[in-house]
Amino acid sequence: MADSIRMQVTRYTPGPDSVPTVAEYDVPLRKDWAVLDGLNYIKDHVDSSLSYRWSCRMGICGSCGMNVEGEPKLTCATFLTDYAPGPVRVEPLSNFPIVRDLVVDIEDFMEKLPRVKPWIIRDDDVTVIDGEYLQTPEELAEYKQFSNCINCMLCYAACPIYGLEPDFIGPAAIALAERYDLDSRDRGQRERLDVLIEKEGVWGCTFVGECTTVCPKHVDPAGAIQRYKLKAAKENLMTFLLPRAAR
Amino acid sequence: MSEGATAAHDVLLVGGGAAGLRAAIAIAETNPSLSVAVVSKVYPMRSHTVSAEGGAAGAIAEGDTLDEHAYDTISGSDWLCDQDAVEAFVQEAPRELLQLEHWGCPWSREPDGRIAVRAFGGMKNMRTWFAADKTGFHMLHSLFQTSLKYTDITRYDEWFVTRLLVDDGRVHGVVAIELMSGRIEVITAKSVVLCNGGSGKVFPFTTNANICTGDGMALAYRAGAPLKDMEFVQYHPTGLPFTGILITEATRAEGGWLLNKDGYRYLQDYDLGKPEPTPVLRSMELGPRDRLSQAFVHEVEKGRTIESPYGPIVHLDLRHLGAKLIDTKLPMVRELCMQYERIDPVTELIPVRPVVHYMMGGVHTDINGATPIDGLFAAGETACVTINGANRLGSNSLPECLVFGARAGRAAAEYATSAKQPSPAVMRQADDEVRRLEQMRSPDRGHEQIADIREEMQSTMEDSAGIFRSGDSLAKGVDQLAELQQRLDRIQLYDQTSAFNTELVAALELANMLDIAETILHSAVQREESRGAHQRTDFTTRDDTRFLNHALAYRDSDGSVRIERLPVTITRWPPGERVYGR
Ligand SMILES: Cc1cc2nc3c(=O)[nH]c(=O)nc-3n(C[C@H](O)[C@H](O)[C@H](O)COP(=O)(O)OP(=O)(O)OC[C@H]3O[C@@H](n4cnc5c(N)ncnc54)[C@H](O)[C@@H]3O)c2cc1C
Ligand code: SF4
Ligand code: FES
Numbered sequence: 037m038a039d040s041i042r043m044q045v046t047r048y049t050p051g052p053d054s055v056p057t058v059a060e061y062d063v064p065l066r067k068d069w070a071v072l073d074g075l076n077y078i079k080d081h082v083d084s085s086l087s088y089r090w091s092c093r094m095g096i097c098g099s100c101g102m103n104v105e106g107e108p109k110l111t112c113a114t115f116l117t118d119y120a121p122g123p124v125r126v127e128p129l130s131n132f133p134i135v136r137d138l139v140v141d142i143e144d145f146m147e148k149l150p151r152v153k154p155w156i157i158r159d160d161d162v163t164v165i166d167g168e169y170l171q172t173p174e175e176l177a178e179y180k181q182f183s184n185c186i187n188c189m190l191c192y193a194a195c196p197i198y199g200l201e202p203d204f205i206g207p208a209a210i211a212l213a214e215r216y217d218l219d220s221r222d223r224g225q226r227e228r229l230d231v232l233i234e235k236e237g238v239w240g241c242t243f244v245g246e247c248t249t250v251c252p253k254h255v256d257p258a259g260a261i262q263r264y265k266l267k268a269a270k271e272n273l274m275t276f277l278l279p280r281a282a283r
Numbered sequence: 284m285s286e287g288a289t290a291a292h293d294v295l296l297v298g299g300g301a302a303g304l305r306a307a308i309a310i311a312e313t314n315p316s317l318s319v320a321v322v323s324k325v326y327p328m329r330s331h332t333v334s335a336e337g338g339a340a341g342a343i344a345e346g347d348t349l350d351e352h353a354y355d356t357i358s359g360s361d362w363l364c365d366q367d368a369v370e371a372f373v374q375e376a377p378r379e380l381l382q383l384e385h386w387g388c389p390w391s392r393e394p395d396g397r398i399a400v401r402a403f404g405g406m407k408n409m410r411t412w413f414a415a416d417k418t419g420f421h422m423l424h425s426l427f428q429t430s431l432k433y434t435d436i437t438r439y440d441e442w443f444v445t446r447l448l449v450d451d452g453r454v455h456g457v458v459a460i461e462l463m464s465g466r467i468e469v470i471t472a473k474s475v476v477l478c479n480g481g482s483g484k485v486f487p488f489t490t491n492a493n494i495c496t497g498d499g500m501a502l503a504y505r506a507g508a509p510l511k512d513m514e515f516v517q518y519h520p521t522g523l524p525f526t527g528i529l530i531t532e533a534t535r536a537e538g539g540w541l542l543n544k545d546g547y548r549y550l551q552d553y554d555l556g557k558p559e560p561t562p563v564l565r566s567m568e569l570g571p572r573d574r575l576s577q578a579f580v581h582e583v584e585k586g587r588t589i590e591s592p593y594g595p596i597v598h599l600d601l602r603h604l605g606a607k608l609i610d611t612k613l614p615m616v617r618e619l620c621m622q623y624e625r626i627d628p629v630t631e632l633i634p635v636r637p638v639v640h641y642m643m644g645g646v647h648t649d650i651n652g653a654t655p656i657d658g659l660f661a662a663g664e665t666a667c668v669t670i671n672g673a674n675r676l677g678s679n680s681l682p683e684c685l686v687f688g689a690r691a692g693r694a695a696a697e698y699a700t701s702a703k704q705p706s707p708a709v710m711r712q713a714d715d716e717v718r719r720l721e722q723m724r725s726p727d728r729g730h731e732q733i734a735d736i737r738e739e740m741q742s743t744m745e746d747s748a749g750i751f752r753s754g755d756s757l758a759k760g761v762d763q764l765a766e767l768q769q770r771l772d773r774i775q776l777y778d779q780t781s782a783f784n785t786e787l788v789a790a791l792e793l794a795n796m797l798d799i800a801e802t803i804l805h806s807a808v809q810r811e812e813s814r815g816a817h818q819r820t821d822f823t824t825r826d827d828t829r830f831l832n833h834a835l836a837y838r839d840s841d842g843s844v845r846i847e848r849l850p851v852t853i854t855r856w857p858p859g860e861r862v863y864g865r
Contacts, residue, residue, distance in 0.1 A: 049780050068525050068623070079785075080734035085778035087785045089325075091492040094528045094619060096420055097329040113622055135463060136783035146326070146440070154428040156387040164381040170396030176389060183389050183421065187328055212428075219387060 041065040041116055042123035043074050045086065048134050056134060065120060071111040072100055075126070088138035095252065098186035101193065102138050103127040108190035108250050129193035142189055148205050151231055152213035157224025175220040182215035182260055184253045191247035191257050197240050204240035205232070207247035207257030214260035229271055238264040287710070288456065289468035292437065293317040293699040295457065297444050297499060298478030299327025301419070301684035302663025304426040306476050306692030311433040314696040322439040322459055322470065324494060328427045331480050331492045332684065335419020336531035336615060337403065338411035339681035341376035344400050347408040349373045356679060357856050359405040359571050360672025361815035362831065363512065365852040368650045368668045372686050379685035380412050388425040389414050402536040403678045405571035407564050411678040416531050416615045422681060439470070443788055444498065446716045447475065447506040448709040453657040455705035458716040462788070465781025467720055469713045473699040474658040476691050477503055477646060481664040485796045485803070486639040487741035490522055490529040499665035501795035503646040504802065508654045509835035509847070511667040513799070514807035515643035515816045517675055518750050520575035522638025524593035526623050530616055530635055532677045534601055535568035537612055542598045542632070543587040553578040556864020566864035573674040573816045574863065576637040580750050591634060598632040605629070637750060641680065643671040643816065644806070647835055652691025658698055662691035669833070673815020723790060729773025733789050736767055736774070743767070744800055748807055753820045757808045764801050771797060802836040805844040810834060827858050
């Protein structure tokens with residue numbers, strides 16, 4: 037194994053005429069180094085102005101998503117040796133505005149998230165005094181997968197629809213809506229459907245399925261979208277057949 | 284700058300982890316008329332709570348009692364916790380965990396649908412609630428998503444707080460950098476709750492995330508509040524070498540064994556009980572973390588550990604648990620081992636070594652989170668109430684964030700209801716802070732590099748205040764830190780850009796860590812005894828006559844550390860021997 041690898045890293049500083057450029061750095065190639073370790077090496081030893089987000093370094097906080105060789109990846113869970121002998125290209129996630137170097141602006145997602153009402157909705161007044169809501173392991177298994185989303189935004193970066201149609205609410209938000217819909221403690225399906233049935237909701241998706249392919253946590257957002265479309269289709273049919281009061 | 288503040292709130296929470304979000308919701312629920320804001324240097328769902336794996340303790344199981352949870356916590360703390368705080372804690376923890384259940388946290392369940400609990404180190408009964416082995420992740424996302432329901436909670440995401448504004452013994456707000464634009468802003472508030480998390484990054488090898496730089500402790504300390512019991516640093520016995528990624532104690536609760544190079548369950552040699560095939564509570568692998576980490580060092584001394592490129596290691600053996608149990612109860616452990624060590628724990632041994640994990644110490648508060656500065660509160664890992672004393676028990680920290688987050692939130696809300704508007708005098712302080720930040724970026728300050736000083740600080744801390752310390756090692760460390768403090772003033776920043784300047788943030792975090800490192804060493808020098816996680820090779824026994832008390836570290840005006848002592852609160856459990864496995 038060679039003892040170093042070249043990283044080609046996007047650099048960008050906002051300004052009136054600035055455009056992203058690519059800088060090249062040689063970093064040590066070590067068996068257990070993630071792409072993120074390469075970036076940290078650059079920041080600590082070569083150029084301390086390089087900017088990117090990271091925190092947990094164990095694939096759970098969702099901060100460190102970037103495009104590595106064109107594919108959205110968690111850089112703390114993607115290893116340099118997999119790209120040897122290099123070079124390896126590291127760019128900001130696609131489909132988001134760039135703030136600086138490898139940092140993108142995800143405010144759009146943060147604004148969409150509350151729209152799907154990702155919290156338990158109920159209309160009774162049960163309180164903690166009444167104890168826990170019972171939920172069997174089977175009921176838990178129903179939604180568990182959709183609850184594992186770390187909001188890393190890799191699916192948005194991979195989604196061609198989101199790239200063309202920024203109003204599309206997007207894979208992770210829909211998966212989260214499905215997570216609560218499937219939770220036996222929740223009664224909010226109706227309210228969420230009202231949001232997701234809109235044009236920017238599930239109908240935006242044309243089943244490309246890239247979101248599920250890139251998801252590092254096996255959340256299967258494409259599956260969630262699929263299920264929602266069925267719900268929405270059924271709902272549309274009901275609207276057609278019955279007056280609102282009868283629904 | 285002097286024109287006025289960017290924004291004004293009644294209560295400002297610094298930190299969007301478990302403690303900060305719990306506090307925010309508590310206020311939104313009980314005092315909806317107050318204006319509440321959460322400022323966080325990362326998006327709240329990225330906070331370090333997300334990494335917690337094993338679980339959260341709350342006595343609910345049949346046969347378990349609040350008193351037993353209290354006793355385990357107190358003996359685990361080597362009698363240095365405050366027992367009134369522990370009593371409040373064990374009583375409110377189950378209710379808080381249930382509240383999270385009602386907010387959607389996907390707790391693991393019994394077949395009949397009730398909450399399942401698992402064993403944990405140092406706990407006599409099964410009482411640790413868990414969401415597979417992603418407990419912190421699920422708790423944090425449940426809290427964050429629930430907080431979205433309260434549209435009146437204002438959020439300042441990716442704002443970095445650099446200073447507390449304190450005038451006349453009372454807090455009035457903060458100065459913060461909005462990272463996206465680089466603008467320096469002032470947010471005033473009638474009360475402020477620090478929920479900034481821990482400071483593991485002071486050490487080189489830690490389970491803590493990059494953001495755990497003890498900013499909250501440093502902010503309070505510089506503003507005049509004391510830091511309590513800083514000498515107590517928890518090493519977790521099982522971290523992966525190199526990355527420091529935590530392999531949760533739940534692996535041992537489910538039946539994992541610790542083996543030395545001879546395949547021998549070495550803990551039996553350290554007064555921790557006899558090896559049984561299935562886990563025994565408060566025994567062997569389920570002993571407390573301080574004792575297990577210390578046993579590792581003795582194994583190294585005996586030459587019974589395994590050499591690795593990253594120093595000596597021992598093995599964690601899960602093979603006998605089988606794939607099914609591992610996949611249902613410890614899925615993340617398998618995922619992490621495969622990804623970062625390229626081994627499969629179903630068939631292979633996991634290499635592990637002790638790793639810095641948790642700060643027992645923090646901002647001194649009373650049992651409602653109040654600090655000695657009026658209007659300033661603290662909760663979570665940044666605070667020191669203390670229920671953890673000289674050694675925290677695993678799975679007590681997440682519920683601590685909930686119980687004392689909620690308490691501090693309510694107390695801060697009450698304070699804000701009666702407090703006057705922030706004083707305009709603090710705007711002058713804000714101007715000073717702006718000047719300080721600008722100065723940090725001026726050219727020709729020197730040639731020092733952030734990364735160099737950080738690395739030297741970290742190795743100094745490991746060498747002088749590791750699992751075992753001595754008067755000599757600590758004195759040497761104190762000198763080295765003093766030198767690093769001077770070099771800090773000569774750091775050259777190269778990044779002159781405003782937008783998302785992570786170099787400036789790293790410099791500010793380093794300054795915070797150096798202050799905290801000093802309080803750790805000075806507190807450790809003065810504690811001439813061995814208790815819990817603080818083990819002195821020159822004072823090897825516990826000394827209740829001189830040291831059944833807390834250390835309070837104050838910052839003097841010349842920047843030096845002054846230690847005062849405060850008695851421990853004892854309610855019902857007089858100091859006794861810590862007995863495990865017998
Ligand atoms: C790997 C790991 C596993 C663990 N497992 C368990 C477990 O199983 N059970 C258990 O009980 N405990 C566990 N712990 C401990 C527990 O997770 C932490 O003590 C707890 O989550 C801390 O929560 P917090 O709310 O205090 O802080 P954090 O979650 O760390 O949040 C800190 C917040 O403060 C903000 N902040 C910090 N500085 C600034 C600043 N300058 N300006 C603005 N915002 C700032 C951050 O953005 C963040 O939002 C574990 C810890 C680790 C490291
Ligand atoms: S669905 Fe998967 S890829 Fe998308 S944000 Fe969640 S974890 Fe990331
Ligand atoms: S740094 Fe947290 S997911 Fe990569």
